[in-house]
Amino acid sequence: MTVAILIGSFSLMLLIGVPIAWCMGVASILAIYFGHLGLPLEWFAQETLRGADAISLAAIPLFLFAGELMNRGGLTVRIMRLAEHVFGRITGGLALVNVATALVYGGISGSATADTGAVGSIMIPEMAKRGYPKAFAAAVTAASGTLGIIGPQSVVLILYGVLTNTSIGGLLVAAILPGTFIAATFMITSYIVARRHGFPRNDAPVNWREIGRDALGALPALLMPALVLGSIIGGIATATEASALAVVYSFLVGIFVYRELPLRSLYSAAAAAAATTGVIMMIMALATPFAWILTVQQVPTDAAAWITGLHTSPLMTIVMVLLLLKVVGFWLDLGPALIILAPILVPIALDAGMTPYQTGIAFTMTLGIGLFTPPIGTNIFVVCNVAKIDMWSVSVWLVPYWIASVVCVAALVAFPWLNDGLPRLFGV
Amino acid sequence: ETVLRLAHASAPKSLINQAVQRFAAEVSEMTKGSVKVQIFPNAQLGDEGPIADGVGAGSIDIGLGGAVDAIDPRLNVLSLPFLFRDADNVHKFLDSAEGQKVQQFGQDRGYLMLGALDSGFRQFATNKPIAVPGDLAGVKIRTPPNPVILATMKQLGALAESIPFGQVYTALQSRVVAAVEPEMRDYYDSRWFEVAKNLSVSNYIWTANWWYMNKGKFAKLRPEEQAAVKKSAADTVAWYRGELSKTYAETQKKLEEKGVKVSTVNTTPFVALVAPVYTTFSREWGADLVTSVKQAASAN
Amino acid sequence: MNQASLQTSPGGRGWIKLVFEFVGVMAFVIMFASTLLGVIARYFEFGGVEWSFEVASIAFIWITFVGVVNAEMRRENVAFEAINHASPPRIKAFFDAVAAAALLTMGMAFLFSGWAVWQRSWMVPTSVLRLPTGIITATVLVLGVSAVCMALSRLAGILATLRTHGGKAGAA
Numbered sequence: 002m003t004v005a006i007l008i009g010s011f012s013l014m015l016l017i018g019v020p021i022a023w024c025m026g027v028a029s030i031l032a033i034y035f036g037h038l039g040l041p042l043e044w045f046a047q048e049t050l051r052g053a054d055a056i057s058l059a060a061i062p063l064f065l066f067a068g069e070l071m072n073r074g075g076l077t078v079r080i081m082r083l084a085e086h087v088f089g090r091i092t093g094g095l096a097l098v099n100v101a102t103a104l105v106y107g108g109i110s111g112s113a114t115a116d117t118g119a120v121g122s123i124m125i126p127e128m129a130k131r132g133y134p135k136a137f138a139a140a141v142t143a144a145s146g147t148l149g150i151i152g153p154q155s156v157v158l159i160l161y162g163v164l165t166n167t168s169i170g171g172l173l174v175a176a177i178l179p180g181t182f183i184a185a186t187f188m189i190t191s192y193i194v195a196r197r198h199g200f201p202r203n204d205a206p207v208n209w210r211e212i213g214r215d216a217l218g219a220l221p222a223l224l225m226p227a228l229v230l231g232s233i234i235g236g237i238a239t240a241t242e243a244s245a246l247a248v249v250y251s252f253l254v255g256i257f258v259y260r261e262l263p264l265r266s267l268y269s270a271a272a273a274a275a276a277t278t279g280v281i282m283m284i285m286a287l288a289t290p291f292a293w294i295l296t297v298q299q300v301p302t303d304a305a306a307w308i309t310g311l312h313t314s315p316l317m318t319i320v321m322v323l324l325l326l327k328v329v330g331f332w333l334d335l336g337p338a339l340i341i342l343a344p345i346l347v348p349i350a351l352d353a354g355m356t357p358y359q360t361g362i363a364f365t366m367t368l369g370i371g372l373f374t375p376p377i378g379t380n381i382f383v384v385c386n387v388a389k390i391d392m393w394s395v396s397v398w399l400v401p402y403w404i405a406s407v408v409c410v411a412a413l414v415a416f417p418w419l420n421d422g423l424p425r426l427f428g429v
Numbered sequence: 430e431t432v433l434r435l436a437h438a439s440a441p442k443s444l445i446n447q448a449v450q451r452f453a454a455e456v457s458e459m460t461k462g463s464v465k466v467q468i469f470p471n472a473q474l475g476d477e478g479p480i481a482d483g484v485g486a487g488s489i490d491i492g493l494g495g496a497v498d499a500i501d502p503r504l505n506v507l508s509l510p511f512l513f514r515d516a517d518n519v520h521k522f523l524d525s526a527e528g529q530k531v532q533q534f535g536q537d538r539g540y541l542m543l544g545a546l547d548s549g550f551r552q553f554a555t556n557k558p559i560a561v562p563g564d565l566a567g568v569k570i571r572t573p574p575n576p577v578i579l580a581t582m583k584q585l586g587a588l589a590e591s592i593p594f595g596q597v598y599t600a601l602q603s604r605v606v607a608a609v610e611p612e613m614r615d616y617y618d619s620r621w622f623e624v625a626k627n628l629s630v631s632n633y634i635w636t637a638n639w640w641y642m643n644k645g646k647f648a649k650l651r652p653e654e655q656a657a658v659k660k661s662a663a664d665t666v667a668w669y670r671g672e673l674s675k676t677y678a679e680t681q682k683k684l685e686e687k688g689v690k691v692s693t694v695n696t697t698p699f700v701a702l703v704a705p706v707y708t709t710f711s712r713e714w715g716a717d718l719v720t721s722v723k724q725a726a727s728a729n
Numbered sequence: 730m731n732q733a734s735l736q737t738s739p740g741g742r743g744w745i746k747l748v749f750e751f752v753g754v755m756a757f758v759i760m761f762a763s764t765l766l767g768v769i770a771r772y773f774e775f776g777g778v779e780w781s782f783e784v785a786s787i788a789f790i791w792i793t794f795v796g797v798v799n800a801e802m803r804r805e806n807v808a809f810e811a812i813n814h815a816s817p818p819r820i821k822a823f824f825d826a827v828a829a830a831a832l833l834t835m836g837m838a839f840l841f842s843g844w845a846v847w848q849r850s851w852m853v854p855t856s857v858l859r860l861p862t863g864i865i866t867a868t869v870l871v872l873g874v875s876a877v878c879m880a881l882s883r884l885a886g887i888l889a890t891l892r893t894h895g896g897k898a899g900a901a
């Protein structure tokens with residue numbers, strides 16, 4: 002009953018256009034009011050604050066701001082000019098650039114949401130400028146932003162290692178091949194979509210002198226991800242702190258190298274970064290009381306127990322386990338979903354014949370798909386807010402990427418060497 | 430039938446969770462099923478801080494954890510550096526009159542203390558073993574944001590760094606920090622041993638998993654139910670203490686199998702350095718309390 | 730998009746907008762500066778800034794709560810608007826009224842619940858700086874008040890529109 006009120010009222014409000022954050026909040030209030038959960042008045046504010054207290058996501062506003070500095074300081078335009086030469090000759094080339102950029106940022110931040118913000122603030126306006134539908138640009142960004150949680154800083158993989166007592170070093174190495182594989186699959190998907198819709202292509206004759214000049218001009222801008230990644234590998238900064246260094250670097254290049262950054266615009270860029278962060282983090286914050294009710298009502302646990310009791314074939318079990326993760330991923334953020342489900346589902350998956358690394362990566366990827374699946378997909382919220390478009394128009398363009406992700410997860414399950422090959426090679 | 434929500438932040442297989450499962454079973458048995466304890470492990474309902482807030486407000490009925498600011502900051506007195514020698518020393522103190530007095534804290538804020546389960550002694554985990562205070566000088570060490578630990582690190586000459594729990598592993602891996610100071614079981618569970626291979630056992634700070642209940646909720650139970658809760662908690666504390674040394678021996682064995690070098694630190698030169706920490710916190714919590722706790726701790 | 734429902738005096742609204750924008754930017758600057766300070770202190774190996782992490786955390790919470798007020802004022806809060814936009818004016822006005830009521834509910838919930846938290850624990854110290862946690866709880870109250878005001882102004886706007894147009898099509 003409580004759960005029916007919770008999910009029913011959420012869905013109704015969502016459909017008529019109430020902002021997602023308030024849908025979650027009001028649904029929780031209705032559920033506790035009519036569901037007789039006997040909770041104190043303080044509960045709602047306490048849980049919302051608990052959800053907002055997530056300093057590891059501070060990379061979101063910092064990357065958004067850095068992206069704005071890159072746009073206004075002339076970094077983006079130079080990178081794009083070069084990308085036009087190199088990738089622009091392929092139909093949908095900028096979509097491929099988008100995926101590649103996400104792969105680089107994925108190595109930096111370890112948070113899919115922060116990556117989506119970083120790539121989105123740079124790529125969406127540029128792609129729109131060059132004739133791509135804005136909603137498509139947003140969709141590619143939302144999908145490829147998922148690469149952040151399979152990258153070497155992945156907070157999700159580390160949490161998985163802790164929860165299931167799996168070697169974290171091994172997991173991070175194991176994720177390299179699947180991460181690249183998924184990136185490649187997303188690139189192919191983008192290419193197919195681009196061909197079908199006839200997206201723009203650069204047909205101008207190749208001019209090597211121009212390419213050389215533009216490459217040189219773009220060099221300081223291109224160094225930014227390299228330096229930021231270097232600050233992490235070199236032990237200077239954590240993933241969150243690196244996003245602050247990204248701000249400093251793009252500021253310095255915009256002011257002293259390209260001399261294009263108008264100082265007056267910094268204020269409005271910071272205000273915009275704060276507003277976008279508010280939208281995303283408020284959804285995360287209000288998802289916390291929402292998830293609290295689901296947890297206390299034992300919804301995920303009961304569902305997991307149900308699968309355990311089915312005793313079907315190994316393949317069927319794996320499919321059921323992943324489906325359950327998927328369904329829960331609709332409603333819970335990755336962290337809470339893993340905390341509740343991993344201890345129950347991982348042993349089932351291992352029994353069904355999956356290897357530990359394989360399970361970790363397949364679980365992470367399955368939950369990752371939730372990030373760009375409505376109704377509660379954090380990556381979608383980021384791109385909608387950055388691009389100022391509606392969820393529906395993005396969702397339409399996301400369909401091919403959902404299919405691509407399902408293919409990827411199936412491949413991860415079918416070919417254990419994709420996950421276990423590299424760790425075996427390195428002996429971790 | 431009354432259902433009590435119990436929340437803690439330890440893993441489902443941890444000794445803490447085993448303990449509260451025994452507690453739940455005993456309460457149910459003693460009350461013939463009229464009181465049921467529903468357990469939420471693994472920080473499912475939030476980390477230690479939010480658990481304390483939740484129990485205070487009443488959304489959670491029973492909680493465990495080391496975050497005490499919401500209950501009574503003076504509970505931190507038991508975490509003063511080098512206050513206790515070993516677990517036996519701690520347990521005798523907790524059962525003494527002074528220890529019982531400390532376990533009355535928090536009543537005026539709506540908390541009822543059911544007991545204290547050892548979170549345990551914290552140790553140094555680094556890339557090179559710590560033997561003398563000089564080995565810690567200038568070392569970047571990740572600590573939780575706890576005022577006593579921060580003050581202690583300052584006295585020991587180390588540089589305390591705040592890094593969110595989820596990023597500590599990669600921070601150790603890339604040498605953003607060179608050390609951590611976990612309790613042994615947490616060191617194993619968080620898998621920091623993969624990236625900081627030396628465990629220097631110093632017992633430098635003891636921390637509790639304070640076990641507390643919402644006072645109003647307790648008052649609403651019938652007298653025989655209240656007695657069952659208290660008796661079961663006391664039995665659980667005793668059971669937990671009995672299992673503790675076995676668990677540590679097992680954990681140490683597992684760590685050594687993973688290639689961790691475990692060494693024991695001669696603490697005498699460290700103890701000499703931390704006296705100012707006692708002075709600082711005497712000002713905050715009252716010199717009487719600090720002195721009497723220190724006396725009672727060294728009396729056994 | 731929905732101009733008709735924002736009918737407070739332009740002067741007053743502009744002023745409030747600027748204040749919230751300023752607080753958001755300040756919180757951002759504080760978070761950025763203290764995060765950077767933490768990196769610098771570690772690189773040059775000086776201590777004494779253990780508080781930087783806590784300041785960044787508190788500023789981040791302020792960014793969230795003030796930022797969402799800014800976004801809501803600019804009508805940029807993420808929503809699923811396809812059905813709403815495709816609906817005929819009267820039904821759309823009804824949907825907008827429900828949305829405003831939802832915002833009002835949220836505002837009240839934040840106000841009452843936040844006030845209860847404030848009363849019980851505003852003086853509980855933060856872990857490092859030992860500041861009263863009231864500086865964190867205040868964010869909930871700020872959002873509560875803002876949400877109630879915005880919701881009431883929108884409801885008034887929707888009513889006024891319906892009255893002016895006498896229920897005829899063509900609103901907004």
Ligand code: NA
Pocket residue numbers: 112113114335
């Ligand atoms: Na995330």
Ligand code: NA
Pocket residue numbers: 330331332370371372373374375376377378379
């Ligand atoms: Na989702």
